[in-house]
Amino acid sequence: MSHIVIIGAGHAAIQCAASLRDLGNTSPITIISAESDLPYHRPPNSKKYIVEGVPEDFSLLRAADFYETEKIDLLLGETVESVDPAGRQVKFASGGGLGFEKLVMAPGSEPRTLPIPGIEHAPSLYSLQDARDIYSRLSGADTVAVIGGGFIGLEIAAAAAVSGKAVTVIEAAPQILGRSLTPNLAERIRSIHEEAGISIIDSVSVEKVTPDGVSTDGGFIGADLVLCGAGSVPRTQLAETADLEINNGIVVNQYLETRAANIYAIGDAACFLSVSGARRRYESVQNANDQARALAKTLSGELTAYSALPWFWSDQGTIKLQMAGDSGNASETVIVEGAQAPQVAAFCFDAQEHLCALETINWPAYHALSRKALSDGRVIGREALAAADFDLKAALKR
Amino acid sequence: MPQICFRQKDGSSQTVEAKTGETLMQEALRHGVTGIIGECGGSCMCATCHIYLEDPERFGLGSISEMEETMLELEGEDVTPDSRLACQIEVSPELEGLTVTVAHTTQDT
Numbered sequence: 398m399s400h401i402v403i404i405g406a407g408h409a410a411i412q413c414a415a416s417l418r419d420l421g422n423t424s425p426i427t428i429i430s431a432e433s434d435l436p437y438h439r440p441p442n443s444k445k446y447i448v449e450g451v452p453e454d455f456s457l458l459r460a461a462d463f464y465e466t467e468k469i470d471l472l473l474g475e476t477v478e479s480v481d482p483a484g485r486q487v488k489f490a491s492g493g494g495l496g497f498e499k500l501v502m503a504p505g506s507e508p509r510t511l512p513i514p515g516i517e518h519a520p521s522l523y524s525l526q527d528a529r530d531i532y533s534r535l536s537g538a539d540t541v542a543v544i545g546g547g548f549i550g551l552e553i554a555a556a557a558a559v560s561g562k563a564v565t566v567i568e569a570a571p572q573i574l575g576r577s578l579t580p581n582l583a584e585r586i587r588s589i590h591e592e593a594g595i596s597i598i599d600s601v602s603v604e605k606v607t608p609d610g611v612s613t614d615g616g617f618i619g620a621d622l623v624l625c626g627a628g629s630v631p632r633t634q635l636a637e638t639a640d641l642e643i644n645n646g647i648v649v650n651q652y653l654e655t656r657a658a659n660i661y662a663i664g665d666a667a668c669f670l671s672v673s674g675a676r677r678r679y680e681s682v683q684n685a686n687d688q689a690r691a692l693a694k695t696l697s698g699e700l701t702a703y704s705a706l707p708w709f710w711s712d713q714g715t716i717k718l719q720m721a722g723d724s725g726n727a728s729e730t731v732i733v734e735g736a737q738a739p740q741v742a743a744f745c746f747d748a749q750e751h752l753c754a755l756e757t758i759n760w761p762a763y764h765a766l767s768r769k770a771l772s773d774g775r776v777i778g779r780e781a782l783a784a785a786d787f788d789l790k791a792a793l794k795r
Numbered sequence: 796m797p798q799i800c801f802r803q804k805d806g807s808s809q810t811v812e813a814k815t816g817e818t819l820m821q822e823a824l825r826h827g828v829t830g831i832i833g834e835c836g837g838s839c840m841c842a843t844c845h846i847y848l849e850d851p852e853r854f855g856l857g858s859i860s861e862m863e864e865t866m867l868e869l870e871g872e873d874v875t876p877d878s879r880l881a882c883q884i885e886v887s888p889e890l891e892g893l894t895v896t897v898a899h900t901t902q903d904t
Contacts, residue, residue, distance in 0.1 A: 408834075
């Protein structure tokens, strides 16, 4: 039986191991994690744990005895230093190594570090340990400044605001969520946050972070605690040691294979060839889990191209932001207002005027409907939607 | 701490002492109940903790939110009037003796 080694212990890594066993694959499996906590759900870190504290029985990806039961070797607190593709071996930073027949790289992403003096005063949030550290510092702070107005920055800001802190978000671009969301929805989310008391300052560059605040080209912003939520970057350092192709992540084909034989990449760090032929890299729970399932099939003898519909969510205070589909293919967007304000949907259409993505604020029914329809491969034309007055449920019934 | 019975479709079952205040999904995960994944961590985003309630009215579990209902629709024909997402049910002393059946049989859904 060929030994499968999985680097990483996030959603992708654990789902891959679990799916291998579900498929009846009895190969020896070793999971190597640099973290010392049992593999856990990451989303609660920013949505909950930083303000409520990390409970002792934090949310595990699988029950504690899962690994033993399924005969999966879980190495915690072990850092892989390099990968030797020809010798089929990973080397540990602590010395020693481990041979593999198949290697699954699921290293994830890590917070973007900004080249700013004093940035060490502004911790970032990634791991459970980061959440513990930030919680202990946040509990003594009345005012908080968050550098970055993307998903992670806004989730941190909203969580801090809900817990009673006075929060300021500092964004370098003219608008928050600029890279990831339809402008109209970004504008709406900004208004909701501002109405909830969060101050959002755009178009400023951070020049320096000090223990008492942030200096920007637009002035000084005082804060008891400064947090950095400036997005994340794929972890590619290990892939570099293996001389894999790197371009916005670890480059893989539609089967999630790197250019080295028997080495695969999944999750946040994998830049894959999508069904539309475009290169995509997603930092999401869905992408991690679905890629893990596809790869487990391939590793069990059933060559499987990854083709799942992307979906994503972000909880920010009272805002439930949900996205289904690939808005990267959108050439036109139609904004539709819901009855329960604030409730908005952005219908994204591709060049053929077919629905390719739906972004919603506080509209879970539309999210679920579009996700199912797009997953099922249904073609939803702009005309059909217009004829139904953009009532998605009615349009799908036709 | 109420006793809750998780039954599989093959008839096997596992009774767990569930912590009040946690969700049924978290308690199932903690005890390694087969077929409950909770892929989204309990955000009502994925339907990988789909269960069927036995006698929901008796336990005051008759109502369901619109969000949960639409998420369950992703499950297609597996959905019945007794379908719920375990992540949306909070454990309380009133749930003593509740039996649920797990919708999916493998670890993977």
